[in-house]
Amino acid sequence: MSVATADGVKGGIGLRRLPTDTVWGQLGIAVAVSLLLATLLNMFWNWPAELVLPIKIWITDLFRWLDKEATLGLFTVKDATRTVSWILKQPLIWFEYLLWKGAKPFQMLPVFWIAMATLAGFVAYRLRNGRSAVLVAFLVLAVVSLDGLPHILLSLTKALRADPLMEPAAFIGISEWPGYLLELLAPKNKIKPLPWVAVVAGFAIFAHWVGGWRLAILVGFCMSYLAFTGLWRESMKTFSLVAVAVPISAVLGLFLGVWVTRSKRAASILTPMFDLMQATPHLAYLVPVVVMFGAGQVPALIATVIFAMPPMARCTILALQTVPSDVVESGHMNGCTPRQLLWKVQLPASQKTLLLGLNQVIMQTLAMVVIASLVGAQGLGHKLLFSLQQLKLGFATMQGIAIVLMAVALDRVTQAYANRATDYEHRESRSFVEQHFHLVLFAAVIIVSIIAAYFFKDVAILSKKMLLADNKSALELDKSIKQITFFLIDYVKPIRDWLTVYTLIPLRNFYQGTPWIVVLAVIGVLGFRLGGRRLALLVCSLFFFVIVLPGNWEFATTTFYYVSSALIVCVLIGVPIGIWASRSPRVAKITMACCDTLQTFPSFIYLLPAIMLFKVGELAIIFAIVPYATVPAIRYTYLGLRLVPEVTGEAARMSGATTFQRLWKVQLPIALPEIMLGVNQTIMMALAMTAITALIGGTDLGQEIYRALPTSDAGRGVMAGLGIATMGIIADRLIGAWADQRKKNLGVE
Amino acid sequence: MSDDVQIECRNIWKVFGADPAGFMRRHNNQPDTEALSEEGYIGAVRDVSFDVHRGEILIIMGLSGSGKSTIIRCITRLNDPTIGSVRFDGRDLLAASEKELIEIRRHKMGMVFQNFGLLPHRDVMSNVAFPLEVQGLERAEREAKAREMIELVGLGGRESYFPRELSGGQQQRVGIARSLAVEPDVWFLDEPFSALDPLIRSEMQDEFIRLQKMLRKTIVFITHDFEEATKLADRIGIMKDGHLVQLSTPEEMVLNPADDYVAEFTKNAPRDRIVSVQAIMTPTRAKAPKKGTGVEGRLSIGEVAEQVLNSDGPVNVVDKDNIVVGSIDRKRMTKALFGREGV
Ligand SMILES: Nc1ncnc2c1ncn2[C@@H]1O[C@H](COP(=O)(O)OP(=O)(O)OP(=O)(O)O)[C@@H](O)[C@H]1O
Numbered sequence A: 001m002s003v004a005t006a007d008g009v010k011g012g013i014g015l016r017r018l019p020t021d022t023v024w025g026q027l028g029i030a031v032a033v034s035l036l037l038a039t040l041l042n043m044f045w046n047w048p049a050e051l052v053l054p055i056k057i058w059i060t061d062l063f064r065w066l067d068k069e070a071t072l073g074l075f076t077v078k079d080a081t082r083t084v085s086w087i088l089k090q091p092l093i094w095f096e097y098l099l100w101k102g103a104k105p106f107q108m109l110p111v112f113w114i115a116m117a118t119l120a121g122f123v124a125y126r127l128r129n130g131r132s133a134v135l136v137a138f139l140v141l142a143v144v145s146l147d148g149l150p151h152i153l154l155s156l157t158k159a160l161r162a163d164p165l166m167e168p169a170a171f172i173g174i175s176e177w178p179g180y181l182l183e184l185l186a187p188k189n190k191i192k193p194l195p196w197v198a199v200v201a202g203f204a205i206f207a208h209w210v211g212g213w214r215l216a217i218l219v220g221f222c223m224s225y226l227a228f229t230g231l232w233r234e235s236m237k238t239f240s241l242v243a244v245a246v247p248i249s250a251v252l253g254l255f256l257g258v259w260v261t262r263s264k265r266a267a268s269i270l271t272p273m274f275d276l277m278q279a280t281p282h283l284a285y286l287v288p289v290v291v292m293f294g295a296g297q298v299p300a301l302i303a304t305v306i307f308a309m310p311p312m313a314r315c316t317i318l319a320l321q322t323v324p325s326d327v328v329e330s331g332h333m334n335g336c337t338p339r340q341l342l343w344k345v346q347l348p349a350s351q352k353t354l355l356l357g358l359n360q361v362i363m364q365t366l367a368m369v370v371i372a373s374l375v376g377a378q379g380l381g382h383k384l385l386f387s388l389q390q391l392k393l394g395f396a397t398m399q400g401i402a403i404v405l406m407a408v409a410l411d412r413v414t415q416a417y418a419n420r421a422t423d424y425e426h427r428e429s430r431s432f433v434e435q436h437f438h439l440v441l442f443a444a445v446i447i448v449s450i451i452a453a454y455f456f457k458d459v460a461i462l463s464k465k466m467l468l469a470d471n472k473s474a475l476e477l478d479k480s481i482k483q484i485t486f487f488l489i490d491y492v493k494p495i496r497d498w499l500t501v502y503t504l505i506p507l508r509n510f511y512q513g514t515p516w517i518v519v520l521a522v523i524g525v526l527g528f529r530l531g532g533r534r535l536a537l538l539v540c541s542l543f544f545f546v547i548v549l550p551g552n553w554e555f556a557t558t559t560f561y562y563v564s565s566a567l568i569v570c571v572l573i574g575v576p577i578g579i580w581a582s583r584s585p586r587v588a589k590i591t592m593a594c595c596d597t598l599q600t601f602p603s604f605i606y607l608l609p610a611i612m613l614f615k616v617g618e619l620a621i622i623f624a625i626v627p628y629a630t631v632p633a634i635r636y637t638y639l640g641l642r643l644v645p646e647v648t649g650e651a652a653r654m655s656g657a658t659t660f661q662r663l664w665k666v667q668l669p670i671a672l673p674e675i676m677l678g679v680n681q682t683i684m685m686a687l688a689m690t691a692i693t694a695l696i697g698g699t700d701l702g703q704e705i706y707r708a709l710p711t712s713d714a715g716r717g718v719m720a721g722l723g724i725a726t727m728g729i730i731a732d733r734l735i736g737a738w739a740d741q742r743k744k745n746l747g748v749e
Numbered sequence B: 001m002s003d004d005v006q007i008e009c010r011n012i013w014k015v016f017g018a019d020p021a022g023f024m025r026r027h028n029n030q031p032d033t034e035a036l037s038e039e040g041y042i043g044a045v046r047d048v049s050f051d052v053h054r055g056e057i058l059i060i061m062g063l064s065g066s067g068k069s070t071i072i073r074c075i076t077r078l079n080d081p082t083i084g085s086v087r088f089d090g091r092d093l094l095a096a097s098e099k100e101l102i103e104i105r106r107h108k109m110g111m112v113f114q115n116f117g118l119l120p121h122r123d124v125m126s127n128v129a130f131p132l133e134v135q136g137l138e139r140a141e142r143e144a145k146a147r148e149m150i151e152l153v154g155l156g157g158r159e160s161y162f163p164r165e166l167s168g169g170q171q172q173r174v175g176i177a178r179s180l181a182v183e184p185d186v187w188f189l190d191e192p193f194s195a196l197d198p199l200i201r202s203e204m205q206d207e208f209i210r211l212q213k214m215l216r217k218t219i220v221f222i223t224h225d226f227e228e229a230t231k232l233a234d235r236i237g238i239m240k241d242g243h244l245v246q247l248s249t250p251e252e253m254v255l256n257p258a259d260d261y262v263a264e265f266t267k268n269a270p271r272d273r274i275v276s277v278q279a280i281m282t283p284t285r286a287k288a289p290k291k292g293t294g295v296e297g298r299l300s301i302g303e304v305a306e307q308v309l310n311s312d313g314p315v316n317v318v319d320k321d322n323i324v325v326g327s328i329d330r331k332r333m334t335k336a337l338f339g340r341e342g343v
């Protein structure tokens, strides 16, 4: 930055600028020199295979070693991962019993006792206070788990594949009695999962509580879709993963966030890690997890938790930093201990931000759970993946819509809840039922529907006859989609071919023919101009050590080719829409609503229309990226233009500028930093999406990750993931530095 | 240290910047203004010493950014002074451990904030009961105490309202009730009324005076408003650029401002209410005490102005036993009333 300002001063007092002082001059020199180098020495053109540092192999070996041999003193890493898996598996199986599997009576015991503990805690809270509530609940659980210890140990030793220490049959305690009771009640010794009616009604009741009738109807509709298209069980499989992953990620993120604000050292380690994690595509998380934990529901859960946690941590940090200082200080002055300050003042006072964090966690979780079907997560994602791979587009559409509706329902409900939480309103004393109307209603619905489910099967789960859409309709849909694409192909094909031949292929050839040293030189110069030596060093070393040295340069050019082509389209679409929205409140409202909705879709979904239109291929890849990544371009353009002060426009109007001139010469330049930040976001999202487009082909880094999955080649996947993250981080740092500089020059901030 | 001193501050410096302690060391703990600005440090409080006596209302005034809040925050240790010492009830506050500090704050200090600092997620009742809650009092006990405080500030019946449902004045009443709930020895108020509009402000000032009459606490009060200060203060301290330029009774300050800055503050002061007759009279030279009639010396000049201005010659000033202690004439009266001679 110092360089640039010094430069500005020089220019300002009218010294004749040498060509080597301007950005373009320096860039030109850098490109020329590096091109020369590349022509002289081939290793600067393409990094030779013999010089590739075997980082991938090292990483693969490291993971293999961790998996097979590493010990932590008393136990091996393998034991540790198995224990973690076992612990995570427990809540997951209960949710599965509850939501779709049904269970034998004894399997329901933990759920039963947890419910009992909650109930006892609630009663204690009513009678005394929060602390005794926790105490009572904890006591109940402690007694029960002590009683059930042999069983727990047995289950754990089974999971660890070790010999059990004692025979569980020797101990049968009081904690088992409810099991016998349930056994009496359940015919055929099996307890059914919650009827769909109860779940849908539960969602609708919750939605009504947080957001009134309109939300209740929307959510009720979304959830009913799942039931009436025969996707109920699959949806509940997905939902059980979400229901377990969300609390874990949220709590983990909360604690990490708190830790960052408390300790400088934690901040210096964790903050860059969160940055990196944010930039790393979903898919890359899967590879190491598969190596360490195998495939299945639990690994999917773990990958999801890791992926969805950073936004919560970030929101927690933000929340804690934005609590008004008055409030914090009054907490201090009232004699809070640090812990009281955190739990009674800072966190509750910033509920809204925390809940928005929770909303993000839920959305990320859903997106990840769908992708995690690649490592064996069951549910909607699995079905969708399967349909996509077989190009059964009708099925894929129905399943895709189900995922989208589920996402929309969860998003709207949590957002409404976040906004509601700050809407404190005193309530005059009312009766218990009035105060807890929704809760009572929900309890009633559960009881009634469970009883009804005994008599009418359709209440439990809709039978084939009752479905509004089933496999047959999916097939019909499939057919009509085929017809439409067949009809469209006449129009699409020429465009597709023309685009491919005249723009995409030349562009690709150009990128792939570029020597890496030129790219290094260019980002080095840009980094130096924008942020001084440190930034230049950072971006260059990231580029060299993460992308070139491990031999990922060629894959990276392809990724870059997808991203940059998509980026051009995104900007060409997004910026004009943003401009349009900034000029008319009505357009703005509609556009922003669309953007909100588009952002709730799990990224996987965007593959669908792309395949329908362009079949599998490069154009489809780019087309899948565009709608996903355009949103920030629109949003930031709109916000940037809205932030331009009214008077600036007025002044320009007074000096006789036409509307177009005003926009072009006054408003856009002022809004440019903001717009560029939007472009930055677009790049990040496009990078994330390229990884997912690996499912429909390509030869990029994403494909590398995808190929690493089945072979459990951790190094290959990790380095490819880091490569994508690195590209994101380089773009982010450069654009961020540029926007800062520019804002400073404009005198904003 | 005398017995009635509650808080004793000595040579407090609070410097903001990259390395305040190192900066102070480099400058022998006496950096001047140039040194501060040259090295980019802010001297929020510079070499301030004063005492607060038990049961007095000490008001600190000064322009925005003069360091008023910072000095109070040094005493309460919301900020740690860069150097200097603070003694509270005779004990070194800066040496107090985290735990001791929490104890002191829980039982000895109460503070009212300019922007109220209420907890947005708690209703009036649990805001007021909050300090008692963190002390670990049982619910019934703390709510009884809180209810008492809520009644005291006149918010009875609104216990279940949330802060955002209350007007500014009501919110500050909650803040006051909360700070009083622990029955503190010393009460700190940082511009408690300046976020309120004038009418409500004056109402709250009266309220404050009423409360203080009942409670007789030691009070350190910050305000921008000299009129407010004279209404409430036993003593006033004026701050400028981190220095405490003058600390005296309002009367002394009006009559003998330390410099132009202080004079500027006192310019529009209601002198007729602040200055007493005995402060401006010509003391009698008579050796033997003599009884007589005249105006009473401890009255404010406003109360006797008419009588003095309407009489031709000097008027006797007497003490409470009707002994003549001096005299006052029209000229002196006018000067005292308007700050200059003649009309
Ligand atoms: N945390 C801080 N970091 C840096 N500078 C600070 C900090 N707190 C206060 N200052 C500076 O110290 C100086 C004194 O601030 P202080 O808040 O004490 O002023 P004040 O007299 O209370 O003003 P006001 O009437 O506006 O409340 C100001 O110049 C302020 O900018």
Ligand SMILES: [Mg+2]
Pocket (backbone or CB within 6 Å): B068, B069, B070, B190, B191
């Ligand atoms: Mg202040």
